Amino acid sequence: MAERMQFEYNVDGGNFTRAGFASSEIKKILKKLNVDIGIVKRTVVATYEGEVNIVAHAYSGTIYVDIDTERIRINLKDEGPGIPDIDQAMEEGYSTASSQVREMGFGAGMGLPNMKKNADEMHITSEVDKGTEVEIVMFLNNKE
Amino acid sequence: MVKFFHHALKFRKDVCIGCSHCMNECPTQAIRIHGGKAELTDNRCIDCGKCYMVCPVGAIIVEADDLSRIFDYTHRVALIPNILLGQFPEGVSISQICSVLMEAGFTHIFEVEHGTRVLEDAMTKMMEEKELPRPLISTFCPAIVRLIQVRFPMFTDNLMLLKAPLDIAAMYYRRKLEEEGISPEDTGVFYITPCAAKIAAIKSPVGEESSPITGVINMDFIYNKIYTKVKQGLSGKGSCCLPAMQPLQPEEMVWSLTEGEAARMPGRTLAIDEVSNVIEFLEKMENEEISDIDFLELRACDQSCAGGILTSGNRFFTVERLRKRAEEAARGNDSMIYDTAGDSIRDHFDYLNEHLKVTQIKPRAMDKLDEDMEQAMLKMRKVQEIMKDLPYVDCGICGSPTCNSLAEDIVQGKAHVNQCIYVQKRWEQEGKLQPKESMEILKEIWGEDKF
Known part of the structure; x- marks a missing residue:
């Protein structure tokens, strides 16, 4: 069995001052593991979007990171309002963010589409009034 | 290791008093203390000169032409x-x-x-x-x-x-x-x-x-x-x-x-x-x-x-x-x-x-623990294990600027966990290390003349 590492980060809903902490930590880890810088960049951008989504919309959440030499799997799981219409949420520019959040430079409706664009694979499941789970997968040995 | 850069900053061992001011100031953690002297890791240094500014004895010189x-x-x-x-x-x-x-x-x-x-x-x-x-x-x-x-x-x-x-x-x-x-x-x-x-x-x-x-x-x-x-x-x-x-x-x-x-x-x-x-x-x-x-x-x-x-x-x-x-x-x-x-x-x-253009500027990443990802993961796991024993104080007494940099130095075979003064005290308490031995370790880092 190849080497495998797991990490876990808690994310507070509504705490924008700390938004980005988990993404930064994940970035540091990937750099130390000598992951290709292009993949590090895409992973961090996608994770940061997901982290901000939790801060902006959910009450609390956890980011689970699972790395082996084949792929990086990041699971962003939150307890929150959930997404009633995932297809709509995936449309560029669609946003439910309050004007307060938009003033802070967030909530442009690019979060989920941008995550999908940067990830090799993305899966979303959501239950209204319960929470949302987004999983992104990055392949490390894809020579596309 | 291949040397990427020429450095204009030179450390004069004969003048250096091993005070570690430079080590603590370096933004890329390129400096360690060994044998009572500051030592530079060439490939990490970016020549910013922060070390030069804080050296109290002028041991760091800027090599220019006469x-x-x-x-x-x-x-x-x-x-x-x-x-x-x-x-x-x-x-x-x-x-x-x-x-x-x-x-x-x-x-x-x-x-x-x-x-x-x-x-x-x-x-x-x-x-x-x-x-x-x-x-x-x-x-x-x-x-x-x-x-x-x-x-x-x-x-x-x-x-x-x-x-x-x-x-x-x-x-x-x-x-x-x-x-x-x-x-x-x-x-x-x-x-x-x-x-x-x-x-x-x-x-x-x-x-x-x-x-x-x-x-x-x-x-x-x-x-x-x-x-x-x-x-x-x-x-x-x-x-x-x-x-x-x-x-x-x-x-x-x-x-x-x-x-x-x-x-x-x-x-x-x-x-x-x-x-x-x-x-x-x-x-x-x-x-x-x-x-x-x-x-x-x-x-x-x-x-x-x-x-x-x-x-x-x-x-x-x-x-x-x-x-x-x-x-x-x-x-x-x-x-x-x-x-x-x-x-x-x-x-x-x-x-x-x-004649204005320069050719491509290549990345020279220094953060990686190993070229091979699997090896890097093993080393990261060891760093995590070592960190459990270290105090997160970043006191620098071990000769590395932070606890984390010491842990990485250990994993790379450049340092030993017993360089940490907290570990030394604990080991002395447990009878695993004699006070005389820990003194020797400190002398190795900071030089004979300090003790």
Whole structure:
């Protein structure tokens, strides 16, 4: 069995001052593991979007990171309002963010589409009034 | 290990007292203490000179050329940055400064900032190229270029692949003298530098094959020479022969100050000075927390080149003086004597433009624990295990700047966990280590004479 590492980060809903902490930590880890810088960049951008989504919309959440030499799997799981219409949420520019959040430079409706664009694979499941789970997968040995 | 960079900063073991001030100040954690002396990890060092600034005993020196070297050439050009003029108080005139340089043996004096005219055009053109990444990052400060190579490799593609004003000024002046019939071998171009990073960049240019600059003279050396002469009243009477040149424009005079480039670039621009500010900003930019910026001016020193490690004047006064000079020049009162009918660097645009580009700047990532990812993961796991025993105090007594850097040094086989004073005390308590042994360990790090 190849080497495998797991990490876990808690994310507070509504705490924008700390938004980005988990993404930064994940970035540091990937750099130390000598992951290709292009993949590090895409992973961090996608994770940061997901982290901000939790801060902006959910009450609390956890980011689970699972790395082996084949792929990086990041699971962003939150307890929150959930997404009633995932297809709509995936449309560029669609946003439910309050004007307060938009003033802070967030909530442009690019979060989920941008995550999908940067990830090799993305899966979303959501239950209204319960929470949302987004999983992104990055392949490390894809020579596309 | 392959040595990537030439460094202008040298550590003198005979002078170093092993106080670790430099180790604690280094923004790339390139310094360790061993045997009572500071040791530099070459590939991590970016030549910012933070260590030089805090060394209490002058054990870190900046390796420049001896002034006598200029006499190897019949035509000796002093390439002076505006910062040099900003070192001196009101009473010292620009012509006095230039006269002393001529007395010291230079035959020509040329202001580096003349090179900004060509550069600004090339930069503006680059800003119009839509397919280039954003933000484009200036390569003006060589310490920043190295910082990006070693710590932010994902931004090497954002670097503007253009030479610095001093290279352009040197190329222009060489060409001018050649046109006047002077053999290139007889021309020596010497840059009066305010920092170590410029020296390192000239001695081993990043993304260039060779430098048009012959040698480098430290600005503090020249400053003392000029100030002594002026104080003794021996200088300033003789006329100084500046090249027949179009005068510098006000915006060119402040190019090396913070905002100097950012103010001239189109779109949304930002200027950040001081290396830890730059690191903080680039870390945020890696997450794309910061986007929609078109141009970034990044400088390693506080107040940009006015705060260069080889400057002698107070950096805030230097900034004030240079801004004042620019304001005066805008009103048409520059005290630099120019022959306005003279040559313009614009006449050589085509030639300079052809030689303006530098080749690709490669990433030199230093963060990785191992080339092989599986090995890197094993090492990371070991680092995590070791960290459980370390106190997170970052006291530096182990000879590494932080607990984490000690843990990584251990994993790389360069240190032992018993170098940690907390571990030592615990092991002594548990009977695993004799006080005599832990004393030996401390002596190995800090030197016999400390105990």
